Amino acid sequence: MAESNFWTRLFKKILKIILKNAGFSTRKPTHNQHVVPHEEGWAIKGEGNERYTGIYDTQKQAIEKAKDIALNYRSSVIIHGRDGMIRDRISYD
DSSP, rough: OHHHHHHHHHHHHHHHOOOOOOOOSSSOOOOEEEEEETTTTEEEETTTTOOOEEEOOOOOHHHHHHHHHHHHOEEEEEEOOOSEEEEEEEEEO
């Protein structure tokens, strides 16, 4: 039985490497919400998304909305400072 588990795990690892090299994502999608600086104030951007979820006048407003979204998805809010660097994280998972 132990030998069978070894081959199964090895097969999964090899398959994961092949899929990753072919450009497929092998991670579970996350629904983390990033609060980032925006030319019109502050924005929420879902992790991996190209478009903004919303744009707000203040960082506080953006954080509150991002918390609602993250709570719904049981994910995290990742808060960036004006310089773009991560300054805080709130996790709901």
